[in-house]
Amino acid sequence: MAKPALPDxxxxxxxxxxxxxxxxxxxxxxxxxxxxxxxxxxxxxxATGEVLAEVSLAGEADVDAAVAAxxxxxxxxxxxxxxxxxxxxxxxxxxxxxxADALAELETLDNGKPxxxxxxxxxxxxxxxxxxxxxxxxxxxxSTVPVTFPNQFVYTRREPLGVVGxxxxxxxxxxxxxxxxxxxxxxGNTIILKPAEQTPLTALYLADLIVEAGFPPGVVNILxxxxxxxxxxxxxxxxIAKLAFTGSTAVGAKIMEAAATSNLKPVSxxxxxxxxxxxxxxxxxxxAVRGAQWAVFSTAGQECVxxxxxxxxxxxxxxxxxxxxxxxxxMVVDHGFAEKVHVGPLITDxxxxxxxxxxxxxxxxxxxxxxxxxxxxxxxxNGNFLTPAVFSYEDDSLKMVQxxxxxxxxxxxxxxxxxELIERANATMYGLAxxxxxxxxxxxxxxxxxxxxxxxxxxxxxxxxxxxxxxxYKMSGFGREMGKEAINLYTQVKTVWVNTSD
Ligand code: NAI
Ligand code: MG
Numbered sequence: 001m002a003k004p005a006l007p008d009x010x011x012x013x014x015x016x017x018x019x020x021x022x023x024x025x026x027x028x029x030x031x032x033x034x035x036x037x038x039x040x041x042x043x044x045x046x047a048t049g050e051v052l053a054e055v056s057l058a059g060e061a062d063v064d065a066a067v068a069a070x071x072x073x074x075x076x077x078x079x080x081x082x083x084x085x086x087x088x089x090x091x092x093x094x095x096x097x098x099x100a101d102a103l104a105e106l107e108t109l110d111n112g113k114p115x116x117x118x119x120x121x122x123x124x125x126x127x128x129x130x131x132x133x134x135x136x137x138x139x140x141x142x143s144t145v146p147v148t149f150p151n152q153f154v155y156t157r158r159e160p161l162g163v164v165g166x167x168x169x170x171x172x173x174x175x176x177x178x179x180x181x182x183x184x185x186x187x188g189n190t191i192i193l194k195p196a197e198q199t200p201l202t203a204l205y206l207a208d209l210i211v212e213a214g215f216p217p218g219v220v221n222i223l224x225x226x227x228x229x230x231x232x233x234x235x236x237x238x239x240i241a242k243l244a245f246t247g248s249t250a251v252g253a254k255i256m257e258a259a260a261t262s263n264l265k266p267v268s269x270x271x272x273x274x275x276x277x278x279x280x281x282x283x284x285x286x287x288a289v290r291g292a293q294w295a296v297f298s299t300a301g302q303e304c305v306x307x308x309x310x311x312x313x314x315x316x317x318x319x320x321x322x323x324x325x326x327x328x329x330x331m332v333v334d335h336g337f338a339e340k341v342h343v344g345p346l347i348t349d350x351x352x353x354x355x356x357x358x359x360x361x362x363x364x365x366x367x368x369x370x371x372x373x374x375x376x377x378x379x380x381x382n383g384n385f386l387t388p389a390v391f392s393y394e395d396d397s398l399k400m401v402q403x404x405x406x407x408x409x410x411x412x413x414x415x416x417x418x419x420e421l422i423e424r425a426n427a428t429m430y431g432l433a434x435x436x437x438x439x440x441x442x443x444x445x446x447x448x449x450x451x452x453x454x455x456x457x458x459x460x461x462x463x464x465x466x467x468x469x470x471x472x473y474k475m476s477g478f479g480r481e482m483g484k485e486a487i488n489l490y491t492q493v494k495t496v497w498v499n500t501s502d
Contacts, residue, residue: 005050006109009337014102015109018205023054026062026224027207029069030217036061041226043200046112046345047335047383055200058223058230063192066221067239070163070190073218078160078188086137088213089186093130095209096123103174103202108336110199111173112344112384113299115336125464126178129482132466133182136487140187142494151501158491160188161266162241165234167227167255169247170196170347171302171406177203180244181220183486189242190219194234196247197226198347227251236262242490246270246304249404249429249475268479268489270304270471272404273432276425277307277461278415278447280438281315287459288437289323292410295435295461297331297388300343301408302351304476305433307461309401310412311421317414321392324412325371328388333376335383346384346407355407359389362400362411367393373409402428422450431473435461454480 004019023040025032037059042051058066077085096103103126104118113122142156166180177193184191195203203222210220223230231251235243235258243265245255252269259265277295279288295307312320334341346352352375359373373389375381388408393401401411415421425434434453438444448456454471457463464470469480479489 004045004052005048007045007047007335007337009105011105012102014099015105018102018106018201019053023056024200024204024224025056026058026066027204027220027222028062028066028218029221030211030215033065035059036065041197043110043198045109046347047385049349049382052109053201055204055224058194058225060229060233062223063230063233063237064239066192066223067163067237069218070192070221071239073216074160074162074190076216077190077219080188082138082140082188085186085188086134088215089130089134089137089182091213092209092215093127093134095213096127096130096206099205099209100127103205106201106205107174107199108344110201111170112336112347114341114344116341117299118336122172122175126175129175129466130178130182133186133486136183136484137186140487140491145495151499153498153500155496155498157494157496158187158487159494161490161492162189163239164189164191164490165237165240165243166191166193167231167234167243167245167247168193168195170198171299171304173199174202174206176246177206179246179481183481184244184490185219187487187490189490190221192221192223192234192240194223194225194230197224200224231255232258235259238263241265243267244479244489248272249477252477268471268481269477270479270481271432271475271477272406272430273304273306273472273476274309274402274404274428274430275305275307275433275435275453276309276311276451277435278311278421278425278437279313279316279320280436280440280443281313282439283437283459284439285316285320285323289320289327291435291437291461292320293324293327296410297328297343297408298462300346300386302347302406305455305462305464306406307433307435308405308409308411309425309428310410311415311425312412314414314416321370321390321412324390324410328390329371331388333385333387334380343388343408346386349384351406352384352386355386355405355409358400358403358405358407358409362391362393362398362409365398365400366395367391367398367400367411370412396424396427404430422447426450426452429475432476433457
């Protein structure tokens with residue numbers, strides 16, 4: 001393959017070396033191996049449409065090989081002293097810090113997000129999360145159980161499940177990898193990670209750091225490929241003991257079905273959202289408008305928690321809509337390495353067309369476009385750029401209002417009273433997150449109580465922390481990542497009875 005065409009930017013030597021190394025292979029047993037499938041695919045820069053790398057496509061036989069390696073490594077890893085497992089994860093976090101600039105550059109090349117966001121957002125959060133979970137490795141405890149029988153000593157252990165399969169999306173490629181790797185490995189599982197086919201590069205870069213940190217062969221295996229055949233082969237595999245997935249609700253359902261009809265492997269699903277964000281008239285309106293703006297348009301709306309439905313109390317509706325319009329029109333849409341950029345490209349041209357079709361549906365369905373929703377031309381025509389779109393709407397049944405768009409589109413509407421608000425805010429199939437802006441403490445808590453969502457932000461939006469459990473209600477999925485809950489996701493409970501009578 002010819003050298004990839006890169007934007008004009010002062011790249012790290014490590015980034016250039018990684019990209020010039022040629023076709024990327026599969027990472028199994030701490031080694032780079034050619035795919036038995038003999039197939040490859042291309043990953044592209046969404047800002048230019050240009051090919052960045054050719055990557056191996058793992059087929060069923062490759063999944064078998066990775067499962068065999070992970071299964072062979074499992075007993076040794078499970079029985080490694082817990083503090084030593086933690087120490088390796090801490091070591092990996094240190095290596096990621098040392099390589100943070102190159103990793104951020106690869107993330108921006110592959111995903112499109114502004115380099116400032118990758119460097120100051122994604123990367124620090126990757127290592128924070130990894131260190132937090134590393135700290136759990138030697139704190140996973142069971143309990144003693146006061147049973148009703150005499151002369152029985154009963155205790156529980158939290159044990160790893162075995163080989164974990166992790167299938168992740170393209171919006172936070174390295175961060176999603178670490179969300180799965182951290183707790184799965186801390187708890188003593190081995191893992192097969194499949195990054196999204198749109199963004200495989202940082203996971204492949206990570207593989208070399210895993211070897212350098214000193215993880216035993218087979219503990220971490222990384223398979224690249226699309227949902228079909230790679231992801232589907234993992235979901236259906238009898239040698240995989242647990243499947244952790246982040247992505248669309250439609251694929252989450254398929255994974256659950258494959259899990260059910262293979263070996264009944266437990267699954268955890270972190271799926272889509274259509275999160276309501278509510279502004280009451282008594283809120284600090286400047287803060288609320290800025291919060292609402294970033295709740296949707298950071299990552300060009302390609303975020304599961306995006307606050308895409310904005311409910312505004314009617315008394316301040318015009319003021320909020322106008323403030324939002326003014327703020328949004330100041331946002332710079334450009335490629336991720338541009339000097340001043342707030343909003344990068346969408347991930348693929350298919351995704352761009354999907355988003356455009358929602359915008360068209362909104363317009364035809366009577367929603368009023370306040371600003372944006374247009375493709376960029378002029379030097380940007382080969383990239384998937386869209387200006388941030390704000391709609392004012394009344395009809396909750398529009399697809400644009402009900403379905404996850406995963407693009408820079410905000411749907412803003414007015415509400416008159418509490419009951420109407422809660423009914424409308426809860427009226428989607430999703431329940432991932434929600435926000436509320438008000439100075440009335442009691443009302444804020446009532447909202448947090450009434451809303452069907454796994455996370456609620458009061459006078460803020462979008463904060464996520466390694467210690468704070470995260471996951472969905474309803475069709476946004478189940479299972480909680482982060483915090484100690486994440487360790488529970490990757491362990492199972494064993495109860496041991498000891499007869500102590502003579
Ligand atoms: P997707 O759900 O198809 O892809 C996510 C991951 O699942 C990727 O690694 C993909 O290769 C894998 N996958 C796809 N089909 C599979 C199958 N049959 N079996 C096993 N694995 C499979 O999401 P996609 O197509 O990238 O985006 C479509 C929509 O999904 C977005 O517009 C957005 O609405 C939603 N989405 C939500 C995300 C979230 O964070 N909640 C992340 C990505 C997408
Ligand atoms: Mg890419």
